[in-house]
Amino acid sequence: MSIEAKLLSANFDRIIPDSLEDYKRFGGYNGLKKAMNMRPEQIIEEIKLSKLMGRGGAAYPTGIKWEQAHEVKKFPKYVVCNADEGEPGTLKDKYVMDKDPYKLIEGMTIAAYLLGAREGYIYVRGEYKKSQEILRGAIKNAVNANYLGENILGSDFSFDLEVISGAGAYVCGENSALVESSEGRAGRPRMKPPFIKISGFRGMPTLLNNVETFASVPVIMDIGGEEYASYGTDYSGGTKLITLSGNVVNKGVFEVPFGITLREIIYELGEGIANGRKLKMIQMGGSSGACFSEELLDTPLCYKTAKAKGLSLGSGAILVIDDSNCVVDFAKCITEFFLHESCGKCTPCREGNRQLAKILDKFAKGKASKKDYVSIDRISNAMTNGSFCGLGQTAATALTTSLKFFKEEFDAHIYGRCLTDCCSMSEGEE
Amino acid sequence: MNMINIVIDNKRLTVPEGTTILEAAEKVGIKIPTLCNHTDQTVKANCRICLVEVKGSKKLSAACATPVWEGAEIVTSSKSARDARKTVLELILADHAQDCLNCIRNGSCELQKLSMEFVICEPSFDNIAKELPIDDSNPSIVRNPSKCIRCGRCLEVCHDVQSIGTISTAHRSDEYVISTAFNMPLDQSACVYCGQCSLVCPVGAIYEKNDVDRVWESIDNPNMHVIVQTAPAVRVSLGEEFGMEPGSIVTGKMVAALRRLGFDRVFDTDFTADLTVIEEGYELIGRLRNGGKLPMITSCSPGWINFIEKFYPDQLEHLSSCKSPQQMFGALAKTYYAQRAGINPKDIFVVSIMPCTAKKYESTRSQMYSSGYRDVDAVLTTRELSRMLKLAGVDFRNIEPEEFDAPLGISTGAGVIFGASGGVMEAALRTVYEVLTEKELDKIDFESVRGLEGIKEATVYINDMPVKVAVANGLKNARLIAERIKRGKCDYTFIEIMCCPGGCIGGGGQPHTTTNKAREKRIGATYTEDKGMKLRKSHENPAIKELYKEFLHEPNGHLSHKLLHTTYRHRKHIK
Amino acid sequence: MREITSQQKVREVVEKYGGVCEKLVQILLELQEISGQNFISKEVALTVAEEMGLPLSKVYDVITFYSMFSVEPKGRHIIEVCKSAPCHVNRPQSVVNMFESALGIRMGETTPDKTFTLQHSSCFGACDISPAIKIGDEIYGNLTEDKVLEIINSYREGYRNVNRS
Ligand SMILES: Cc1cc2nc3c(=O)[nH]c(=O)nc-3n(C[C@H](O)[C@H](O)[C@H](O)COP(=O)(O)O)c2cc1C
Numbered sequence A: 001m002s003i004e005a006k007l008l009s010a011n012f013d014r015i016i017p018d019s020l021e022d023y024k025r026f027g028g029y030n031g032l033k034k035a036m037n038m039r040p041e042q043i044i045e046e047i048k049l050s051k052l053m054g055r056g057g058a059a060y061p062t063g064i065k066w067e068q069a070h071e072v073k074k075f076p077k078y079v080v081c082n083a084d085e086g087e088p089g090t091l092k093d094k095y096v097m098d099k100d101p102y103k104l105i106e107g108m109t110i111a112a113y114l115l116g117a118r119e120g121y122i123y124v125r126g127e128y129k130k131s132q133e134i135l136r137g138a139i140k141n142a143v144n145a146n147y148l149g150e151n152i153l154g155s156d157f158s159f160d161l162e163v164i165s166g167a168g169a170y171v172c173g174e175n176s177a178l179v180e181s182s183e184g185r186a187g188r189p190r191m192k193p194p195f196i197k198i199s200g201f202r203g204m205p206t207l208l209n210n211v212e213t214f215a216s217v218p219v220i221m222d223i224g225g226e227e228y229a230s231y232g233t234d235y236s237g238g239t240k241l242i243t244l245s246g247n248v249v250n251k252g253v254f255e256v257p258f259g260i261t262l263r264e265i266i267y268e269l270g271e272g273i274a275n276g277r278k279l280k281m282i283q284m285g286g287s288s289g290a291c292f293s294e295e296l297l298d299t300p301l302c303y304k305t306a307k308a309k310g311l312s313l314g315s316g317a318i319l320v321i322d323d324s325n326c327v328v329d330f331a332k333c334i335t336e337f338f339l340h341e342s343c344g345k346c347t348p349c350r351e352g353n354r355q356l357a358k359i360l361d362k363f364a365k366g367k368a369s370k371k372d373y374v375s376i377d378r379i380s381n382a383m384t385n386g387s388f389c390g391l392g393q394t395a396a397t398a399l400t401t402s403l404k405f406f407k408e409e410f411d412a413h414i415y416g417r418c419l420t421d422c423c424s425m426s427e428g429e430e
Numbered sequence B: 001m002n003m004i005n006i007v008i009d010n011k012r013l014t015v016p017e018g019t020t021i022l023e024a025a026e027k028v029g030i031k032i033p034t035l036c037n038h039t040d041q042t043v044k045a046n047c048r049i050c051l052v053e054v055k056g057s058k059k060l061s062a063a064c065a066t067p068v069w070e071g072a073e074i075v076t077s078s079k080s081a082r083d084a085r086k087t088v089l090e091l092i093l094a095d096h097a098q099d100c101l102n103c104i105r106n107g108s109c110e111l112q113k114l115s116m117e118f119v120i121c122e123p124s125f126d127n128i129a130k131e132l133p134i135d136d137s138n139p140s141i142v143r144n145p146s147k148c149i150r151c152g153r154c155l156e157v158c159h160d161v162q163s164i165g166t167i168s169t170a171h172r173s174d175e176y177v178i179s180t181a182f183n184m185p186l187d188q189s190a191c192v193y194c195g196q197c198s199l200v201c202p203v204g205a206i207y208e209k210n211d212v213d214r215v216w217e218s219i220d221n222p223n224m225h226v227i228v229q230t231a232p233a234v235r236v237s238l239g240e241e242f243g244m245e246p247g248s249i250v251t252g253k254m255v256a257a258l259r260r261l262g263f264d265r266v267f268d269t270d271f272t273a274d275l276t277v278i279e280e281g282y283e284l285i286g287r288l289r290n291g292g293k294l295p296m297i298t299s300c301s302p303g304w305i306n307f308i309e310k311f312y313p314d315q316l317e318h319l320s321s322c323k324s325p326q327q328m329f330g331a332l333a334k335t336y337y338a339q340r341a342g343i344n345p346k347d348i349f350v351v352s353i354m355p356c357t358a359k360k361y362e363s364t365r366s367q368m369y370s371s372g373y374r375d376v377d378a379v380l381t382t383r384e385l386s387r388m389l390k391l392a393g394v395d396f397r398n399i400e401p402e403e404f405d406a407p408l409g410i411s412t413g414a415g416v417i418f419g420a421s422g423g424v425m426e427a428a429l430r431t432v433y434e435v436l437t438e439k440e441l442d443k444i445d446f447e448s449v450r451g452l453e454g455i456k457e458a459t460v461y462i463n464d465m466p467v468k469v470a471v472a473n474g475l476k477n478a479r480l481i482a483e484r485i486k487r488g489k490c491d492y493t494f495i496e497i498m499c500c501p502g503g504c505i506g507g508g509g510q511p512h513t514t515t516n517k518a519r520e521k522r523i524g525a526t527y528t529e530d531k532g533m534k535l536r537k538s539h540e541n542p543a544i545k546e547l548y549k550e551f552l553h554e555p556n557g558h559l560s561h562k563l564l565h566t567t568y569r570h571r572k573h574i575k
Numbered sequence C: 001m002r003e004i005t006s007q008q009k010v011r012e013v014v015e016k017y018g019g020v021c022e023k024l025v026q027i028l029l030e031l032q033e034i035s036g037q038n039f040i041s042k043e044v045a046l047t048v049a050e051e052m053g054l055p056l057s058k059v060y061d062v063i064t065f066y067s068m069f070s071v072e073p074k075g076r077h078i079i080e081v082c083k084s085a086p087c088h089v090n091r092p093q094s095v096v097n098m099f100e101s102a103l104g105i106r107m108g109e110t111t112p113d114k115t116f117t118l119q120h121s122s123c124f125g126a127c128d129i130s131p132a133i134k135i136g137d138e139i140y141g142n143l144t145e146d147k148v149l150e151i152i153n154s155y156r157e158g159y160r161n162v163n164r165s
């Protein structure tokens, strides 16, 4: 038996990715055809019924987002896909683009049809050049087959889709930074308000969704919102692509129904901890997510339950860390990532990450003192509550949560001991 | 307008939609600390020093950037807001070269002031400031990136007000800086030395090149005859350095204070402003009569000269060949005045007090040695002068006013208004009209060319001929004019262009109290000063008449060309 | 095209994208690719700025903001070793060591023959084969010393006709 549920990923490894024929053979474009025979309110209703929530990390209900986008009366509107996938430990969007690109294209086409958008853009991170090529090929085929371009399927609905490449910046996954970058500038987040749903790409109303979000829409249109929702929990409808990484035997991307537990994911899909070691810590949601210990393993995958436990599913990344790793060393790695990726614009994030990295370096070298806990607390509070954008607001999450679960390991470093020998505990090389 | 009900610091308040928390707080008498915020600029919200708590949310809001909403309950100094603000300030300080006692902004620094208000006694975080090289490649502007708090005010001015864009944000993370492209020195960049960036910088990261020491040295030298000229725009701004209201007229106090410092003669650039009107007026008349290049554009703003030389070098022919009043003064000081006073020009040291940083550069140009010596030896900005006065312990507010020295201190209202955008145009019209019509103007106030508006236009009828003129201030507007000329869509006869917003009263060397509101007050004061003058037309200035009679002989004559006119260069620009 | 990009070539690329500012990132990506040395020179940036009517400082801002751009010349092939958390817990230092000794350079350096630059990178979505490396568009994981040598050689000799998978 498998705990997987293949809706979105049904075509993975079963079709030739850029073959439109293959795609159609397995029901491709049924969703668009259905949608084009529905009234806008019906499309929105169907998505609301599906309980689909944004798969990019913020989990905003997609039905409501689309309804708002539909209600804005300013044209032209743009449909933009966030394929920046920069959250470490996440590669599910790449799987969708590489293995079933038409799902994404169809989903975006349905959105465009709903909004009356004429142009759409897929912002793909620069590192995914191959995915960009696959998408470009698929777009071309779709245009030739009249699923994109002028008068789609003989209707008066026309929609063009283009791929934009990023150039290496995690922050460009933040929606206003993504828009800045799409317009050719450095991807530093914009002032809000105005929000991009009103003033986004080229200053016009913009609907922005994650790859997985868009790609789920054809499925929902095809099987119906209620049916889709029934796969998941009462609160979190349908399925989720998760990326399992770190010290498990079987790493990779899996589609699972909401409601299964982390334990099932790690020990059944992941086949347990690799190299005969023991589980120490889990980080969920990518580098911006919380770290926790084994005691929360029976938490079911659900946005609401997770929140109640102070966790967040984020992008669906599940990073498993075994007992050969040091929590301080890990937190330092995460902090250095955010320091490197901070756009630098606002004080708490730019300076806070610098100071945190410096403090963690002191821990790793056995030079920290109890006073440093006060600094960590002050800085992480300022970052979390006072940063300009989501990057700075979540950058300290891993540190503060791991401090909650593994305080004694930090303490040991103050007394000059790294329990795993990961840290040098000396001034010399790291 | 929609009205919104909020509670802020326990007080109920109704404010118009769109009001920010910062503005709402002001209404209940609370000044929330700010740093990146500037009244004349867009909201940036990047420093995060203005964080406040809105009940019901753990996340804090940036007061400068958050519009209030119906029912919002704001606590501006809750514990969480206070803690976060203090942390933010300490984070900034930890990345700052904190040597206030050796800093040009000691006492006028917004960061220093906040540190005082927050009572920062003991640093909580390790100082990790990197020492970055200082750029003092040019005679006008110094950049010290180690002091930069990355508020972004300077680049907004440079891009959006001046349309130069030579500095920008660059890099990210802890390397995030405000920098020129490829970190090149300003003198290799497109910078026009306008100094507008130095006006808005809250800290000591961009400032005027300090020439105070050279001036003290010359004063200390008993063999030097040190004379000083004061630009029209300084008399309406200098008082602000001593806590006086913007728009205070301090002409007489300034003269007295300069004498106390030890200058041998205190003269007035207004004198050569009057002279500029005559020379430029006759040049215009000449172009009109002989089919010369039109529109003719004024040339007394060195920032504007830098701009046209770097960005529109093929339009140089439109420029009047007149030097700026500062340089005319220098050339005359070491010829006409030297002769009259019987002093060897090599023993004369000419200092100018200017609202401007570009004038520092101007005085070093190779064309500005027409007396056989460097015509103007040192240029001090209003800010530098105030530092000299403070060092010398001058009690500026209480000092008894005195009069300028003759003859280079005698001027008219036309010279005074050079300081405000539209002033050169108005002064020129007062003279050109009367010369060409040989009739007296019945109304000498040309109100349509006054004020802060970017581009102003007027049509004047001279001998029943319509003459279209335009006035632009701020280089963004200058660029619009230059683009019109480029497209052949510019039918003006005469254009006044000033590099700085509002003209020299808003110059890059003015006090840090400069805002558009202060600019308006200074403009008002300028026209008040003009109104109070006995003579208000340049051609009526008796000292100018004497100058022509005894020395120059005729406007645009041989000697004028040698001393008072100049040439321009194509300068390859890097954008 | 391997040599430093000529002005003419820069103009062609700018033209291809219609010269619109919105395409600046795309233009720079293409120019960097044809530079042969994975960088944007000052001259290229200047031509781009002039052709597109942008202040040079803005072009510089874009180049220095994104980690894929460089203003310094680099090797023809950039070997990127991921150092984000999911790879980190699988000890990427051993991979770094293998490459350092095989290439005779340290992390962050370029080989004297300008063929390879070894550098760190944030996660590029290969966490399923961590610790992972990336060379150009290719991704490699589960590395051994032999495999590292094999990979390096495949880029050295007539790197077009070698099967890299
Ligand atoms: C720093 C930062 C990085 C982000 N990166 C991504 C990303 O790589 N992909 C993504 O889809 N969303 C990312 N997001 C979330 C997006 O801002 C946005 O919420 C999402 O794309 C909306 O789509 P959804 O509603 O379909 O999830 C990021 C947010 C932040 C603050």
Ligand code: SF4
Pocket: A171, A188, A189, A341, A342, A343, A344, A345, A346, A347, A349, A350, A387, A388, A389, A390, A391, A392, A393
């Ligand atoms: S939190 Fe601030 S510095 Fe960090 S990425 Fe966002 S805007 Fe940039």
Ligand code: SF4
Pocket: B096, B097, B098, B099, B100, B101, B103, B104, B105, B106, B107, B109, B110, B111, B112, B147, B203, B204, B205
């Ligand atoms: S810039 Fe301000 S805080 Fe910094 S050293 Fe100067 S006076 Fe002090």
Ligand code: SF4
Pocket: B141, B154, B157, B158, B162, B164, B165, B166, B167, B190, B191, B192, B193, B194, B195, B196, B197, B198
């Ligand atoms: S002096 Fe003027 S042109 Fe130069 S950087 Fe400052 S604002 Fe820009």
Ligand code: SF4
Pocket: B147, B148, B149, B150, B151, B152, B153, B154, B155, B178, B197, B200, B201, B202, B203, B205, B206
């Ligand atoms: S130089 Fe001054 S104005 Fe410019 S960003 Fe730095 S602190 Fe702000």
Ligand code: FES
Pocket: B033, B034, B035, B036, B037, B044, B045, B046, B047, B048, B049, B050, B051, B062, B063, B064, B065
């Ligand atoms: S003053 Fe509000 S964020 Fe800087």
Ligand code: FES
Pocket: A088, A089, A090, C082, C083, C084, C085, C086, C087, C088, C122, C123, C124, C125, C126, C127, C130, C132
């Ligand atoms: S963490 Fe290394 S590729 Fe994702």
